[in-house]
Amino acid sequence: MKVFDKAQEILNKKSKPKEQKHSFHLRGFLTCAVCGHAVTAEIQKGHTYYHCAKPKCESRKPYAREDRLDEQVVGVLKGFSIDDAELGLLLRATREQKDAERGDNKTIIQSINRRLLENGKKLENLIDACIKETDETMIDFYEKKRSELLDERASLQRQLSPSNANDERIFEQMEGFFKFANSAVQVYSDGSIEEKQRVLSLTSSNLLLKNGLIASYQVKEPFSILASGSNLEEFENLLGEKDSNPHIRSQSPLSYR
Ligand SMILES: [Zn+2]
Numbered sequence: 001m002k003v004f005d006k007a008q009e010i011l012n013k014k015s016k017p018k019e020q021k022h023s024f025h026l027r028g029f030l031t032c033a034v035c036g037h038a039v040t041a042e043i044q045k046g047h048t049y050y051h052c053a054k055p056k057c058e059s060r061k062p063y064a065r066e067d068r069l070d071e072q073v074v075g076v077l078k079g080f081s082i083d084d085a086e087l088g089l090l091l092r093a094t095r096e097q098k099d100a101e102r103g104d105n106k107t108i109i110q111s112i113n114r115r116l117l118e119n120g121k122k123l124e125n126l127i128d129a130c131i132k133e134t135d136e137t138m139i140d141f142y143e144k145k146r147s148e149l150l151d152e153r154a155s156l157q158r159q160l161s162p163s164n165a166n167d168e169r170i171f172e173q174m175e176g177f178f179k180f181a182n183s184a185v186q187v188y189s190d191g192s193i194e195e196k197q198r199v200l201s202l203t204s205s206n207l208l209l210k211n212g213l214i215a216s217y218q219v220k221e222p223f224s225i226l227a228s229g230s231n232l233e234e235f236e237n238l239l240g241e242k243d244s245n246p247h248i249r250s251q252s253p254l255s256y257r
Contacts, residue, residue, distance in 0.1 A: 024048060025196040026069055026207075033210035034059035041066070050209060062212040070188075072214045077188055077203065079227040080181035087178050091171065098167050112156050119153050181226055 024041035032039055032052035040053040049063035082090070123146065130142040180202075188199045200207075206218040219227045 023193045024050070024066070025193045025200070026050060026066065026073075029197075029200050029204070030069075030207050030209045030214070032057060032059055033208035033215045039209050052209070059210055064209055064212040064214075068212070069209075069214055072217070073200070073204075074185055074188060076217055076219060076227065077184040077199070080184050080203070080223055082178055082182060082226065087175075087182075090178075091175065094174065095171065109160065112159055116153065116156050116160075119149055119156065123149050123153070177222065181223065 027039065027041050027050070030039035030050055031037070032054065035052060035054050035057045037052050037054040037057060039050050041048055041050045043049070044063075048066035050066065050069065051063045052060045054060065126142055126146050126149065130139060130146070133139050133142065184199050184203065187195050191199070203220055203223045204217060205220055206216065207214050208216045218224075
């Protein structure tokens with residue numbers, strides 16, 4: 001048993017990450033396009049370079065200069081921006097569309113309200129009857145009825161409120177999303193290492209390094225919609241499917257060549 005403990009101890013020690021002297025924001029995001037190995041980084045003559053971590057990989061050289069890779073990343077992030085006027089228009093159009101849908105829901109809402117009114121009357125009558133009642137069995141029966149009516153009431157109220165709250169939340173999310181997309185270039189360029197990495201992990205995946213450059217780059221949804229040239233129709237489709245599972249679409253990597 002002791003041997004086992006010792007072995008475990010060594011294994012655990014080995015798996016602990018080494019303290020990093022420098023923080024390279026692209027490390028962990030890049031993979032070698034040729035061998036699939038992780039990409040490591042080092043500083044030489046004042047510049048940060050990235051290269052395949054596998055010693056004999058043919059794609060280890062040339063080393064990739066960080067500022068060149070950053071230029072590539074910024075090029076992709078620039079594609080996400082949408083100006084304030086466009087943003088205003090998009091939000092207004094979506095809101096108007098939602099208002100129209102709400103109009104269609106008006107009859108449903110009216111019927112729910114009617115049922116709520118009836119439910120309230122039944123509850124009142126029940127309470128009146130219960131007050132006058134002396135028979136224990138009948139009182140039990142009324143109690144049971146009352147709890148049924150209260151359940152129905154809660155369910156009706158639930159049907160009334162969440163759709164509006166949901167819409168509001170979606171608008172807030174949309175606004176937040178566009179604001180984030182708009183600021184991505186600035187945050188990536190001027191932000192801390194953590195902020196740069198946050199931008200990368202939210203927007204990008206599968207960054208493949210080859211010949212000293214990012215050879216392929218996948219933009220995560222929903223940013224991929226912005227990157228594909230502000231295709232608003234696609235964005236609305238995505239919004240339209242908000243209630244079901246967000247659809248998974250295959251993302252075509254942006255090529256740099
Ligand atoms: Zn490699």
